[in-house]
Amino acid sequence: GNYLETLADINVVAFDKTGTLTYGSFEVTDIRKATGVSEEDILKYAAFGECKTNHPIAHAILDKNKIPINKEDIKEYKEISGYGVEATLEEGAILVGNQKLMEKYNIDFAPADTASTVVYVAFNNKYLGVILIADKIKETSKEGIEALNIAGITKTVVLSGDNQAIVDEVGD
Secondary structure, three states: OHHHHHHHOOOEEEEEHHHHHEEEEEEEEEEEEOOOOOHHHHHHHHHHHHOOOOOHHHHHHHHHOOOOOOHHHOOEEEEEOOOEEEEEEOOEEEEEEOHHHHHHOOOOOOOOOOOOEEEEEEEOOEEEEEEEEEEEEOHHHHHHHHHHHHOOOOEEEEEOOOOHHHHHHHHO
């Protein structure tokens, strides 16, 4: 009974974004390539970089890639926490990750200003392009928030580790 009485006094609700307001299943929405680079090469090298991880973003890249890759071709593989991954093939080094990874390795790249998850790809210290990945908002999220407003909830908050532009887009 005490808990039900407390619920009557709540006027703020916080939501986790991924898997609550969104489906938590990511998909590639766009590929922006550097001059002279093909989308296939960007996806292939990104797939080599992501093939040894179980992250949902990696699955989106692997699903989009149509060129077969062999994990055995990877000579060295290193996950760099908070940055991305570095993988080495016989023909060169692959970097797949965020803007901080490109800066750490002094890669000359074009920053992507977007409300998507951004995955930069470089090969042999040359920027290839960027893969944009998004999560789909659940159709019921808007209805649920509206129902809470009608019930007297005066404020809703989205909690997320994503960048602010993504969180703002979901919130809007």
